[in-house]
Amino acid sequence: MSGNGKNYDSIMKILLIGDSGVGKSCLLVRFVEDKFSPSFITTIGIDFKIKTVDINGKKVKLQLWDTAGQERFRTITTAYYRGAMGIILVYDVTDERTFTNIKQWFKTVNDHANDDAQLLLVGNKSDMDTRLVTYEQGEALAKELGLPFVESSAKDDQNVNEIFFTLARLIQDKIDSNKLSDAKNTNDGNVNIKSSSSSMSKANCC
Amino acid sequence: MGSTSDSYSSSQETLATLESNTIYDFIPSYINLGFQKELKLKIIRDTTNPVVLEILGSEKFGFIENKVRSKCWHCLLSRQLRLENSRNNDVLIDHPDENQINLDVKRSFSFVENTKHRDFLKDLLSRIIIGIFRKHPKLRYYQGYHDIVSLFILVWHSNEEVDLSLSTMILSAVDAQFDTVFECVEIFTLVYLRDFMMNSLDFPIDQLKLISHLIKEKDPDLYHSMKLDKISPFFAISSILTFFSHDLKPTNENSIIWEIFDLIISKNSSFIPILIFTNFILMQKQKLIDQINLNTENFDNETDLIHASIQQILLTSISNENFFFKIMTITRLNYNRDVKLLSKVLFDSRIINCGSPLLTTAKGNNKTLFDTKDIDNLIDKQIKINGTRKNIRQTNTRFNIVLYHVINNKHLLVKLSILVGLLAIISKFSNRNLIWETYHKTKKVWLDPLHCLLHNPTSYLYSNNN
Numbered sequence: 072m073s074g075n076g077k078n079y080d081s082i083m084k085i086l087l088i089g090d091s092g093v094g095k096s097c098l099l100v101r102f103v104e105d106k107f108s109p110s111f112i113t114t115i116g117i118d119f120k121i122k123t124v125d126i127n128g129k130k131v132k133l134q135l136w137d138t139a140g141q142e143r144f145r146t147i148t149t150a151y152y153r154g155a156m157g158i159i160l161v162y163d164v165t166d167e168r169t170f171t172n173i174k175q176w177f178k179t180v181n182d183h184a185n186d187d188a189q190l191l192l193v194g195n196k197s198d199m200d201t202r203l204v205t206y207e208q209g210e211a212l213a214k215e216l217g218l219p220f221v222e223s224s225a226k227d228d229q230n231v232n233e234i235f236f237t238l239a240r241l242i243q244d245k246i247d248s249n250k251l252s253d254a255k256n257t258n259d260g261n262v263n264i265k266s267s268s269s270s271m272s273k274a275n276c277c
Numbered sequence: 278m279g280s281t282s283d284s285y286s287s288s289q290e291t292l293a294t295l296e297s298n299t300i301y302d303f304i305p306s307y308i309n310l311g312f313q314k315e316l317k318l319k320i321i322r323d324t325t326n327p328v329v330l331e332i333l334g335s336e337k338f339g340f341i342e343n344k345v346r347s348k349c350w351h352c353l354l355s356r357q358l359r360l361e362n363s364r365n366n367d368v369l370i371d372h373p374d375e376n377q378i379n380l381d382v383k384r385s386f387s388f389v390e391n392t393k394h395r396d397f398l399k400d401l402l403s404r405i406i407i408g409i410f411r412k413h414p415k416l417r418y419y420q421g422y423h424d425i426v427s428l429f430i431l432v433w434h435s436n437e438e439v440d441l442s443l444s445t446m447i448l449s450a451v452d453a454q455f456d457t458v459f460e461c462v463e464i465f466t467l468v469y470l471r472d473f474m475m476n477s478l479d480f481p482i483d484q485l486k487l488i489s490h491l492i493k494e495k496d497p498d499l500y501h502s503m504k505l506d507k508i509s510p511f512f513a514i515s516s517i518l519t520f521f522s523h524d525l526k527p528t529n530e531n532s533i534i535w536e537i538f539d540l541i542i543s544k545n546s547s548f549i550p551i552l553i554f555t556n557f558i559l560m561q562k563q564k565l566i567d568q569i570n571l572n573t574e575n576f577d578n579e580t581d582l583i584h585a586s587i588q589q590i591l592l593t594s595i596s597n598e599n600f601f602f603k604i605m606t607i608t609r610l611n612y613n614r615d616v617k618l619l620s621k622v623l624f625d626s627r628i629i630n631c632g633s634p635l636l637t638t639a640k641g642n643n644k645t646l647f648d649t650k651d652i653d654n655l656i657d658k659q660i661k662i663n664g665t666r667k668n669i670r671q672t673n674t675r676f677n678i679v680l681y682h683v684i685n686n687k688h689l690l691v692k693l694s695i696l697v698g699l700l701a702i703i704s705k706f707s708n709r710n711l712i713w714e715t716y717h718k719t720k721k722v723w724l725d726p727l728h729c730l731l732h733n734p735t736s737y738l739y740s741n742n743n
Contacts, residue, residue: 082575091420092380113381115421115515115523119585132575134585141377141420143478146670147511151584154577182678 080129083242084136084154085235086184088176089161090169091140094195097225098161099137102235107226114139117151126239133239145179152183157191157238162204164194164222170204170212177216189241190218193234198224314341321345327352331543335609339539342530346539347432351457353542354464361649372410374418381423382406388526394437401430401455405462412463415656416474421518425470428522428538429462435530467652469547469634473518475663479670481518483628484551484635485510490622491555491615499559502566504579512584513554520550524595533601540609546639549608552615556604561590632659 087095096118097111103122118137123130136155138148152158160176162169173192180190194209196202206222213220219237223230308316318341321333330349333340340346372378382403389395406426410418433454472480489505500506515523520541525534541549558565568586576582594600608615616639629635632655637647 084577084581091377092383108387111384112387112523113384113420113423115424115518116511117514117584119588134576134581136581139420143417143419143476146478146482147514150509150511150580154581 078130079123079132081243081246082132082134083156083239084134085157085159085238086136086138086152086155087159087161088138088148088180089140089159089193090163090166090172090176093140093161093163093166093169094225095140095159095161096137098159098193098195098223098231098234099135101225101228101231103135105228107228109226116144116147122235124236124239126236126243129243131239131243133235149179149183152180152188153185155184155188156242157189158184159191159193159234159238160218161193161195162209163196164204164209165196165199165201167203170194170208173212174216187245189238189245190216191234191238191241192216192218192220194220194222196224196226197222197229198227314338317341318345321349327356331545334539334543337606337609339536339543343432343435343535346535347457349539350429350432350542351461353545354461354468356646357468357545357644358464358647358652359649360460360463369411369414372407372414372418374410375407377420378406378410378418378423379403381420385423385427388528389437391437398427398430398434401434401458402427404455405430405459408459409463409466413467413656415660416466416471417476419473419478419518421515421523422466422470422473424519424522425465426462428527428534429458429465431527432535433458435527465542467656468545468638468647469520469541471652471656471659472630472633472635475659477663477667477670478514479663479666480630480633480659481514482509482511483630484517484633485513486626486628487551487619487622487635488513488555488558490626491551491619492558494618494622495555496559496562499562499566502569503558503583508580508583511580512587516554517550521553524591525601531598533598533605536602536605540605544612544639545644546612546616547634548616548619548639551619552608552612553604555615556607556611557591557594558587560600560604560607561594564590630659630662632656632662 087099089095091113096114097107099120100106100108100111103120114137116139120135120137121132122135123132125131136151138144138151158180160173160180162173164170177190180188192209192213194204194206209222210220219241221230221234221237223234225231317333317338321330321340322345324330324333330353334349334353340349382399385402386395386398389398402423406418406423409426410416466474472484486509488510489500492503492505493500521537522534525532525537527534537549537553541547565586568589569582572582572586576585623629623635637645637655
């Protein structure tokens with residue numbers, strides 16, 4: 072397959088999770104197709120999209136997996152956590168319940184995702200006047216869970232690209248530093264037990 | 278390939294002669310589609326016999342237009358379940374899923390351009406879904422149910438001019454029509470959708486496995502290329518849960534989705550969505566294999582690879598409605614044979630719960646007319662089975678999570694290995710002590726006469742002499 076000339080340097084699997092109606096699909100459609108519709112359709116199960124972006128001068132193919140928010144779909148959606156290099160946890164700043172449920176989502180991630188997956192917390196719908204969760208609350212939760220944090224609006228196209236680019240850069244940095252430590256350890260003649268998952272090493276070789 | 282795929286290709290050959298097998302075979306094939314439809318419509322309008330309606334609805338074009346379809350669906354559905362009392366949603370208490378229902382209603386009918394009409398339809402959708410769940414509080418709402426109900430609403434309300442004038446008319450006229458739509462949705466829900474309305478997705482996931490089983494029977498090569506022995510066919514979940522109404526939108530009267538529902542209702546068969554999905558895969562075999570080969574290097578695991586490949590093919594197929602018309606033709610043509618095959622799979626695999634619509638529908642001429650009590654008993658039985666299943670699954674999941682973390686955490690794995698090693702050594706020592714102790718405590722002569730003799734020769738001889 073290597074002979075057919077790839078048009079990218081690496082691949083990253085990214086997952087969007089969070090309660091129903093927080094705007095996961097809207098963020099994704101805004102990012103991939105630059106569109107927005109207030110009555111965007113519900114995701115049932117799992118949807119898949121691709122977008123190639125430029126990160127640190129490298130062409131990175133983002134595999135974006137959108138998930139259904141309703142609790143019963145978790146049996147299915149968690150099957151797709153495996154190998155995810157980035158996971159975006161989304162809540163709605165106008166709905167407190169979606170914010171409190173982030174801790175539950177965080178636990179689900181810890182239970183099912185690779186340990187080295189890079190997470191990112193997103194408070195969506197920041198354009199709305201009916202906000203109930205402040206920026207500071209979001210920031211505090213992100214600090215508590217040890218995650219980077221962004222507020223966004225898919226409707227006004229605020230910070231949407233930043234979400235995906237920030238995440239992709241963080242992942243790329245991780246890959247680069249792992250590569251570096253791998254190389255160092257190989258020179259030392261040691262085996263690096265902490266080296267990344269299969270997905271990471273796969274991305275390295277692409 | 279084998280004989281199964283031969284029979285499959287032979288079915289494609291028979292496609293051309295399909296029309297000759299239908300009830301309106303007197304219509305010469307050179308007559309254009311529009312005129313064929315017109316003739317069929319006349320026959321449907323003149324038909325009073327529900328059995329004839331069932332045959333007409335199962336065939337090419339289905340019931341053709343919504344004005345006729347609404348009457349046919351009402352007629353056929355009321356022969357499948359006799360409801361005791363009609364709508365009584367005004368006095369009942371809130372259902373726990375109403376918040377989720379509202380979220381999904383808000384996002385419905387996005388393809389309807391006229392905002393006033395869209396709001397009218399959304400209002401109707403909300404009233405019907407909430408009414409159904411308040412009347413049947415044991416059932417749980419799932420995302421995707423709203424797509425099915427939206428489709429029913431459009432059968433009665435696809436004409437925006439009529440609807441907008443209707444909304445300002447006398448309420449009793451609006452109410453009469455509301456009751457009919459409600460009744461049809463209620464029957465359809467109770468007869469066909471019970472598996473999906475438990476408090477987990479275990480039963481629909483079981484249904485998905487039938488797709489894998491069918492592909493294995495019909496095309497073992499494809500079954501292996503799609504790694505269906507290793508992965509769950511989650512890629513089909515939205516098509517199965519919504520009977521394709523999520524993917525194939527009813528944008529106009531000629532949309533293929535109407536024919537799919539015409540076929541389900543006319544055949545009284547929950548097998549149809551599974552058969553359509555399987556036929557879609559079989560008919561796109563080569564494209565799918567090419568796509569999988571193209572994608573192989575790009576995905577982390579097989580679940581991702583197969584899901585992404587199928588979704589890419591499905592998306593291009595959706596835009597080509599002619600392709601879906603072909604799938605429908607194959608599905609109709611092979612229906613009896615496939616149902617036999619599926620029934621055998623159901624019997625052999627025993628993966629379907631005993632109250633499933635897959636077992637209570639698709640009886641051909643031996644169809645039963647259920648009443649509310651029968652359905653209630655079935656639902657209770659299903660809830661019980663689902664509860665047990667859910668508990669087992671949750672225990673398994675917890676175990677799998679621990680296992681997953683142990684395998685993925687190399688530090689923990691090393692520590693655990695050392696611990697297991699230590700335990701083995703300790704147990705070896707403790708066992709040795711135990712044996713030693715037992716050996717010393719039970720100084721039975723018959724165990725080791727020599728030992729006894731060496732340690733205490735006199736007593737040994739003495740005891741032997743006695």
